[in-house]
Amino acid sequence: MKTILVIEDEKDLAELISFNLEKEGYRVLTAVDGASGLESARGNVPDLILLDLMLPAISGVEICKILKKSEKTSRIPIIILTAKGEEIDRVVGFEVGADDYVVKPFSNRELMLRIKAVLRRGEQERQSDKIIRIGSLCIDTSRHAITCAGEEIILTTTEYKLLINLAERLGRVQSRDVLLKNVWGYNYIGDTRTVDTHITRLRTKLGEAGDMIKTVRGFGYKMEDA
Amino acid sequence: MKTILVIEDEKDLAELISFNLEKEGYRVLTAVDGASGLESARGNVPDLILLDLMLPAISGVEICKILKKSEKTSRIPIIILTAKGEEIDRVVGFEVGADDYVVKPFSNRELMLRIKAVLRRGEQERQSDKIIRIGSLCIDTSRHAITCAGEEIILTTTEYKLLINLAERLGRVQSRDVLLKNVWGYNYIGDTRTVDTHITRLRTKLGEAGDMIKTVRGFGYKMEDA
DNA sequence: TACTATTTTTACATACTTGTAACATATTTG
DNA sequence: CAAATATGTTACAAGTATGTAAAAATAGTA
Structure with missing residues (x-):
């Protein structure tokens, strides 16, 4: 027990x-x-x-x-x-x-x-000194630093949290509502489309690694290698 | 409601x-x-x-x-x-x-x-994250991914929900009305033939696994291995 | 305060999905 | 066996979800 x-x-x-x-x-x-x-x-x-x-x-x-x-x-x-x-x-x-x-x-x-x-x-x-690697992407949570194929990528707070959320639940689909709760907090009242905008920016900033963020139409987003 | x-x-x-x-x-x-x-x-x-x-x-x-x-x-x-x-x-x-x-x-x-x-x-x-296996078909609900004999199959939202509905009630016949209610929602107004169309699409996309969706003439559809 | 960075909303474009209708085929019934 | 009924299939207009850019709002900072 x-x-x-x-x-x-x-x-x-x-x-x-x-x-x-x-x-x-x-x-x-x-x-x-x-x-x-x-x-x-x-x-x-x-x-x-x-x-x-x-x-x-x-x-x-x-x-x-x-x-x-x-x-x-x-x-x-x-x-x-x-x-x-x-x-x-x-x-x-x-x-x-x-x-x-x-x-x-x-x-x-x-x-x-x-x-x-x-x-x-x-x-x-x-997870204490966790470094998440997904494809060419590398997230060093201890230093709050992200690199894609060695190149450093600068993210804003929201973008970073969103990425962490997707990366930590690799492969799992997460609805916009779940992402809103986990990234923005329970108290957030607003448009779920806000998530879309941030996803777009994340994809752009991540470059080739951005392709790993997959849209699951009608349900939400997930992150997956290749 | x-x-x-x-x-x-x-x-x-x-x-x-x-x-x-x-x-x-x-x-x-x-x-x-x-x-x-x-x-x-x-x-x-x-x-x-x-x-x-x-x-x-x-x-x-x-x-x-x-x-x-x-x-x-x-x-x-x-x-x-x-x-x-x-x-x-x-x-x-x-x-x-x-x-x-x-x-x-x-x-x-x-x-x-x-x-x-x-x-x-x-x-x-x-929607709990379980993995449903029926014959060569594998449904991973958390990843929202479906494979048939290892091959990934892309389904639309409605097709996916319909499949889940049939797969979760394996062997049991479900009328078009019940399917409409469960997949499309209780207040859905429309033709029950809509179900047929989606069943056809599902069967086609599922390939060999599509044969597991059986027609029960006069009653509806059921899913059954072999 | 003004200025900048960031976030959110809005608006529109685009791509995908879907219900319907029309027709084809199969099965049952009288 | 023909008529009636049920299901299969296909194509497409209309609807819907998402992508994206740009404006508006907000937060952060000097």
Whole structure:
């Protein structure tokens, strides 16, 4: 039986997540703030940590960094819970070192799928210092740098986040709505066509690698080699 | 037609919302307090719930928690209506498990946009990423890719949905009316012969796998291996 | 403040999709 | 066996989704 540590200050949400996790057969530990979360993680090393980014006192980012620095806890996979789309690029990259993230509000199903995926993923390929290579494209998340066939490509924040989102879910079709939620944040109200515009710009800037962003008519976009 | 349950104790507001929702083509159920709201949600599962936070007796937060914990109702998206300002909006709103929130006073336009966004999100969720194999045919729903004996087959949106519908109910005959409802949507007005045309196209594109789509004269179509 | 970079919206072009109708073929029925 | 009925097939006008560029709005900065 796998143990999951939930670090979340909002009691209701923590309770809800615990309830669902237990229903799925996980053992659950909860912590309402960073300090007790750290303590718990060190004392009884869990198989995975769900970490809210917005915590009182020590922020989730800090906690994540601390956990990743200690030998004892560095190998525990961490999934970040965040309300903002804007922070994900920093979070998943080297700076923070989380293994995955879920943007609030998330469905139970979504969360469970992510947890399973992260647990399944081998220890060796944790995302901390991840460099994504797809065809001639190379994304160095730690340096926030992108190259295509050696040539450096300068992207704006939105373009970068959009690319990361597509690249991390390689092959999977993502609807405009999902992209809006993950890149722009849950609170975004606007035209889904905005995504199209950014896709166009991304394709242009990426040059030959831009062809790897495929349109799936009626559904959304996906990224795929060749 | 989508059904929306409005749980709101202020009669005037409830009425106004109902009026606007109906104008947009939704079916509306209303409940003036938590208990009847819960009952209604369980009895006639709606597609979405608009939930006032400030209710007599049981609070909206409680209701939200209860709904999210029950298997039957946990998947219903909930939009919170709250009169309180900034500090509560994010924290209480969707961290309880709700899918979105709107702060009173809200414009009709805003509410409708949120509803649409949340409903869209839900539709995305439903398509789980599984791989269906039937004979030489392979359907990868997450990649939205179809292969027959390794060869990739490009389908249009309608063709794809039609195939999924047949493949998911393997062996079972489905009438043209049922297919129209499932693939084209319940309010589709048109010729049932449209189905035939698409079946033909599907068979052609699928090549040898197309033979697995069988005609059941007088009843409809079914999919069956060999 | 003005200026720049970036993002979003708008508008239009284009390419793809689709429902229908018309005709062909097959099957059932009387 | 012919008529009636059901399904198969094809072509095309109309509809729809996406691509793209340019204007408008916004955010960021000196």
